Structure formats: structure tokens, C-alpha cells
Amino acid sequence: KNAIEIRGLKKVYGGKKGGGKLALKGIDLDIPQGSMFGLLGPNGAGKSTTINILAGLVNKTEGSAKIWGFDIDDNPRNARANIGIVPQELTFDAFFTPREMLEVQAGMYGVKPEERRTEELLKAVHLFDKADAYSRTLSGGMKRRLLIAKAMVHNPPILVLDEPTAGVDIELRQMLWEYVRELHARGTTIVLTTHYLEEAEELCDTIAIINHGDVVACEPTEQLLKRI
Ligand code: ADP
Ligand code: ADP
Numbered sequence: 001k002n003a004i005e006i007r008g009l010k011k012v013y014g015g016k017k018g019g020g021k022l023a024l025k026g027i028d029l030d031i032p033q034g035s036m037f038g039l040l041g042p043n044g045a046g047k048s049t050t051i052n053i054l055a056g057l058v059n060k061t062e063g064s065a066k067i068w069g070f071d072i073d074d075n076p077r078n079a080r081a082n083i084g085i086v087p088q089e090l091t092f093d094a095f096f097t098p099r100e101m102l103e104v105q106a107g108m109y110g111v112k113p114e115e116r117r118t119e120e121l122l123k124a125v126h127l128f129d130k131a132d133a134y135s136r137t138l139s140g141g142m143k144r145r146l147l148i149a150k151a152m153v154h155n156p157p158i159l160v161l162d163e164p165t166a167g168v169d170i171e172l173r174q175m176l177w178e179y180v181r182e183l184h185a186r187g188t189t190i191v192l193t194t195h196y197l198e199e200a201e202e203l204c205d206t207i208a209i210i211n212h213g214d215v216v217a218c219e220p221t222e223q224l225l226k227r228i
Contacts, residue, residue: 001069002031003031003033003034003035003067003158004029004031004054004065004068004189004191005029006027006050006064007064008026008062009028009053009062009063009065010025010060010061011023011058012061022213023046024049024213025214026063027046027213027215028215029050029218032189033157033189034189035190035206036204036205037189037191037208038192038204038206038207038221039051039193039194040193040194040195040200040210041193042211043195045211045212046210046214047162047193047195047210048088048193049213050193050210051160051162051193054067054083054085055083055085055160056072056076057087067082067158068082068083068157068158081154082158083156084152084160085162086144086148086161086162086164087162090144090147092136092138092143093135094135096134097134098122098131098135098138098146099118099131101146102118102150105150106153106154109153109154111154117155121152121153124149125146126145127142127146127149130142140168141168144164144176145179148179156188157187158188159180159183159188159189159191160190160191161190161192162193163194164176164194166194177199177202180192181203190203204221205220207219207224209224
């Protein structure tokens with residue numbers, strides 16, 4: 001079964017008056033349940049656009065996408081309930097603390113107070129000591145870990161990370177990898193975008209290569225590495 005199914009997905013930015021930017025040319029993509037899936041490609045290839053459409057942050061131009069079997073247009077609530085997205089940008093409300101942000105996020109996803117896992121999540125991403133610090137005082141690495149915790153408040157079966165280790169030092173990269181592996185080992189389907197081949201090679205069992213808005217390859221990592 002597929003965790004994510006994308007069909008003929010097309011995106012033109014700012015094309016209402018013609019002359020728009022064609023960012024996705026109508027891609028098909030199947031991401032199997034339980035996989036650790038890498039979406040690899042150079043800057044500008046269309047990775048973030050794909051993720052942002054799944055996240056409901058960007059409107060598609062044509063095509064369809066299903067998350068855990070739920071169409072993002074016909075059944076947005078169920079689609080949303082089954083996915084957690086870690087965006088690329090580290091944007092936060094500076095006057096909130098990690099604990100507050102996780103509580104607000106849980107509220108938005110309709111997680112009942114008695115079912116919230118705020119303390120567990122803070123510990124899992126090693127932010128327990130910073131639970132009540134204002135987010136403007138957090139380092140870049142702490143912010144990235146907080147974004148992962150935020151994406152997991154509703155315990156989704158799919159976690160998508162957009163360039164999780166871009167601009168991150170080696171130590172933090174190792175730590176993030178370890179945490180992502182842990183989540184995968186517990187059954188979470190992981191999708192990550194990256195422009196580092198080494199990162200996809202290290203983590204992913206399957207890799208799709210995206211270039212100029214097209215999926216140009218999609219196969220098991222070992223098989224792909226033999227060809228390139
Ligand atoms: P990266 O490849 O590192 O994601 P981008 O070139 O895609 O960097 O730019 C980052 C963000 O800037 C994108 O997520 C997008 O929202 C915005 N952006 C990129 N290109 C344009 C553009 N031509 N016009 C408006 N916004 C853009
Ligand atoms: P990637 O994540 O692979 O770096 P993106 O999906 O961010 O690629 O971008 C794909 C293409 O769409 C790029 O040419 C980028 O400049 C363009 N783009 C991205 N966001 C916007 C935007 N908001 N407005 C206009 N063009 C954009």
C-alpha cells in the first residue's frame with residue numbers, strides 16, 4: 001500500500017496572466033507505507049513545491065494527491081490527520097515557548113488534552129530543558145528539533161521533512177539522522193527532500209530524483225547507486 005500517491009501533479013507559479021513559472025510538469029509518485037523515501041534533486045527542482053502542496057501550503061495547478069488513501073481535495077481533514085510536515089524555514093513566533101507551541105499545535109489538530117504527548121515529545125527531541133524558554137533564545141538546531149516535535153503532535157503515520165539538514169553542522173546532522181531512524185524503526189513512513197546524495201544514500205531505502213519539475217528516476221537506493 002502507498003502512504004502517498006501523486007498523479008499528474010502540475011504547478012505553475014503566478015501563471016494567471018500567462019508567462020508563469022512551471023515548477024512541476026505533471027509528476028507521478030508512489031511512496032510505499034513504511035519506507036524511508038528520499039526526494040533528491042538540485043535547488044529549484046520542485047522538491048519544496050511538491051511538499052508544500054501535500055502540506056496544503058501551495059495550491060496545485062493540476063493533478064491529484066492522496067495521503068494514506070485520502071485525497072487532499074476531497075478529504076482534506078483525513079489527509080491532514082495522517083501527515084506531519086517539517087518545513088524548511090525555521091520560522092517561529094518569538095514570544096512562545098516550545099511547550100506552548102506544541103500545545104497550540106495539538107489544539108489545532110484536535111488532540112484532546114489527555115491525549116497530548118507534549119512532555120514525551122520535548123524529551124524525544126532533547127528540548128526538555130528548554131521547554132519554557134522563549135523561542136528567540138533557541139539555537140538553529142533546537143528550532144529544527146522543535147519543528148520535528150511540532151509535526152508529530154498528532155502522531156501521524158507519515159513524517160515529511162523538507163531539507164532537514166540544510167545548513168546544519170555535522171554533530172546536529174548525526175543527531176537528526178538518529179532521531180529520524182528511530183521514528184522509522186517505530187513504524188513511521190519517512191519522506192525527506194535533500195540535495196545531498198550522501199544524505200539520501202545514508203538514510204533512504206528508495207530514492208526519487210527530481211529535476212526541472214520532472215521525476216527522472218525512482219528506484220531502490222542500491223539499484224540507483226549502481227547506475228550513477
Ligand atoms: P531552495 O531551493 O533552497 O528551496 P528557492 O529558490 O526555492 O530555494 O527559494 C526558497 C523560497 O523562496 C521558496 O520556498 C519559495 O516560496 C520562494 N521563491 C523561490 N523562487 C521564487 C520566485 N521566483 N518568486 C517568488 N518566490 C520564490
Ligand atoms: P526545490 O525545493 O527543489 O529547491 P522549489 O520547489 O522550491 O524547488 O522550486 C521549484 C521552482 O519553482 C524554482 O524554479 C523556484 O524558483 C520556483 N518557485 C518556488 N516557489 C515559488 C514562488 N512562490 N513563486 C514563484 N516561483 C517559485
